[in-house]
Amino acid sequence: xxxxxxxxxxxxxxxxxxxxxxxxxxxxxxxxxxxxxxxxxxxxxxxxxxxxxxxxxxxxxxxxxxxxxxxxxxxxxxxxxxxxxxxxxxxxxxxxxxxxxxxxxxxxxxxxxxxxxxxxxxxxxxxxxxxxxxxxxxxxxxxxxxxxxxxxxxxxxxxxxxxxxxxxxxxxxxxxxxxxxxxxxxxxxxxxxxxxxxxxxxxxxxxxxxxxxxxxxxxxxxxxxxxxxxxxxxxxxxxxxxxxxxxxxxxxxxxxxxxxxxxxxxxxxxxxxxxxxxxxxxxxxxxxxxxxxxxxxxxxxxxxxxxxxxxxxxxxxxxxxxxxxxxxxxxxxxxxxxxxxxxxxxxxxxxxxxxxxxxxxxxxxxxxxxxxxxxxxxxx
Ligand code: TRP
Numbered sequence: 486x487x488x489x490x491x492x493x494x495x496x497x498x499x500x501x502x503x504x505x506x507x508x509x510x511x512x513x514x515x516x517x518x519x520x521x522x523x524x525x526x527x528x529x530x531x532x533x534x535x536x537x538x539x540x541x542x543x544x545x546x547x548x549x550x551x552x553x554x555x556x557x558x559x560x561x562x563x564x565x566x567x568x569x570x571x572x573x574x575x576x577x578x579x580x581x582x583x584x585x586x587x588x589x590x591x592x593x594x595x596x597x598x599x600x601x602x603x604x605x606x607x608x609x610x611x612x613x614x615x616x617x618x619x620x621x622x623x624x625x626x627x628x629x630x631x632x633x634x635x636x637x638x639x640x641x642x643x644x645x646x647x648x649x650x651x652x653x654x655x656x657x658x659x660x661x662x663x664x665x666x667x668x669x670x671x672x673x674x675x676x677x678x679x680x681x682x683x684x685x686x687x688x689x690x691x692x693x694x695x696x697x698x699x700x701x702x703x704x705x706x707x708x709x710x711x712x713x714x715x716x717x718x719x720x721x722x723x724x725x726x727x728x729x730x731x732x733x734x735x736x737x738x739x740x741x742x743x744x745x746x747x748x749x750x751x752x753x754x755x756x757x758x759x760x761x762x763x764x765x766x767x768x769x770x771x772x773x774x775x776x777x778x779x780x781x782x783x784x785x786x787x788x789x790x791x792x793x794x795x796x797x798x799x800x801x802x803x804x805x806x807x808x809x810x811x812x813x814x815x816x817x818x819x820x821x822x823x824x825x826x827x828x829x830x831x832x833x834x835x836x837x838x839x840x841x842x843x844x845x846x847x848x849x850x851x852x853x854x855x856x857x858x859x860x861x862x863x864x865x
Contacts, residue, residue, distance in 0.1 A: 489667065490701050491604060493738040499540060499700075499727055506703050508541040508725065515542070518549050522587050531583045533726065538794045539580060541700065544722040548695050552588065558693040558722070560585055560592040561686045564624065566617040567601025567608055571747035572795070572828070573699075573729040573739040578627050580726065581697045585630055591855055592629055593686045594636040596621065600683075603675040623750050625842035625849060626835055632854035636846070639682060642859075646685050649864040653688070654681040656712040665704050684709045689864065693719040700725040701738075729794060732787055734766040754829045761788065761825050762818075768810075769817030780813035781820070788817075788824045796827035 486495035520530040598617045683705045687694040710720040728738035731746035739747040768786030770776035783789040797803040809815035
């Protein structure tokens with residue numbers, strides 16, 4: 486298994502990552518507290534928490550404690566344009582949206598429109614620029630709090646961040662990033678300085694940053710904790726998601742460069758149907774007879790797992806699906822049909838929201854209350 490910000494290979498062993506990265510599982514006590522906050526806002530505990538898609542954290546219990554004492558945190562997450570967005574990419578954003586709603590806090594979304602250019606050999610800046618506009622609309626389509634959300638591209642906001650970039654970069658030496666990210670003599674110097682850029686937004690406020698992200702992003706935020714206090718800021722807090730398994734099975738994570746393994750946000754209904762039917766790894770038996778007799782295996786069935794983590798919100802319904810599939814009543818094709826229906830209705834709604842996202846995006850980037858404030862600020 487290999488998990489770093491650029492590569493996820495093999496079957497991911499989350500227990501092992503928790504140990505290696507020095508994390509904690511989100512325990513029942515923490516869930517109870519989040520549930521309490523949710524219910525005050527008439528929200529259920531989020532599906533991703535109920536089903537443990539978000540499964541680990543570093544110091545989120547401290548952020549919660551501070552919150553109950555009246556000290557607010559802020560949220561920070563991001564997405565580097567450079568490939569097409571797929572369903573898995575939405576997970577941190579959907580979850581962040583929920584956290585913003587229940588905690589009623591500021592949210593910063595970084596769009597590093599420099600990262601993938603530096604890290605990917607054959608990617609041009611023009612291509613990144615093109616993809617950035619698409620990604621921005623996909624993200625804006627999710628509906629955040631217009632007055633409490635600031636979405637920014639590094640290429641535009643760098644001027645305001647520059648003093649903080651310098652201070653951050655000066656605190657981190659080459660041997661540290663080499664050890665943390667595996668840089669070597671062939672790494673270009675843009676790559677080597679990039680970690681400072683991803684850390685900067687954790688310093689946008691003196692309050693504590695809470696960062697929902699997929700677990701591969703953790704190295705950046707471990708590094709932040711070594712330097713934050715010496716710069717006069719608080720150590721950041723993380724809350725991590727697992728990866729949605731690729732359609733083809735449990736190896737690695739979904740990647741939009743291997744299109745058959747992912748459902749892209751831009752896939753149309755037919756493509757979704759085709760991909761699921763053709764590629765979604767099935768835990769069903771080879772023949773109808775065997776399947777009826779022995780039932781399917783939900784622990785390896787990707788369609789079931791996607792329904793479980795993302796698309797079947799109803800806790801009773803998902804249990805029923807599990808029982809029926811495992812008893813052989815429900816066939817693999819029927820399970821796939823359920824997933825296809827759910828994905829297509831999700832994407833239909835998403836595309837509708839995307840049509841209205843342009844004016845929202847303007848608010849998040851330039852005209853909303855927080856955005857306006859941020860453009861006036863030079864981060865010293
Ligand atoms: N490195 C992330 C990516 O490859 C983008 C990113 C920037 C990010 N800032 C972040 C992700 C903060 C999570 C949290 O997409």
